[in-house]
Amino acid sequence: MIKDLLPRQVVCNERNAKGKPCHGKLKRYYPFAGYYNEPDKTLRQEIESEFGKKKTLVLLKCEECAVVFRLPGELKVKFG
Numbered sequence: 866m867i868k869d870l871l872p873r874q875v876v877c878n879e880r881n882a883k884g885k886p887c888h889g890k891l892k893r894y895y896p897f898a899g900y901y902n903e904p905d906k907t908l909r910q911e912i913e914s915e916f917g918k919k920k921t922l923v924l925l926k927c928e929e930c931a932v933v934f935r936l937p938g939e940l941k942v943k944f945g
């Protein structure tokens with residue numbers, strides 16, 4: 866699943882089975898960089914169909930539940 870990062874969002878807002886927000890840490894994530902390609906085939910295809918297979922593509926991924934977030938334009942600067 867790929868979600869939109871909300872303004873000022875710094876932790877994961879995906880809800881778990883009990884309906885509680887995950888609050889996992891969001892890490893920068895390069896799904897197609899040579900040294901670490903996304904191992905989940907379904908997720909890789911989802912990302913590739915939306916963004917293309919760019920090595921420089923940067924998204925955010927939750928360390929707890931592995932949900933992927935799109936970076937809005939203004940956050941691209943902050944996260945590099």
Ligand SMILES: [Zn+2]
Nearest residue numbers: 877887927930
């Ligand atoms: Zn999460």
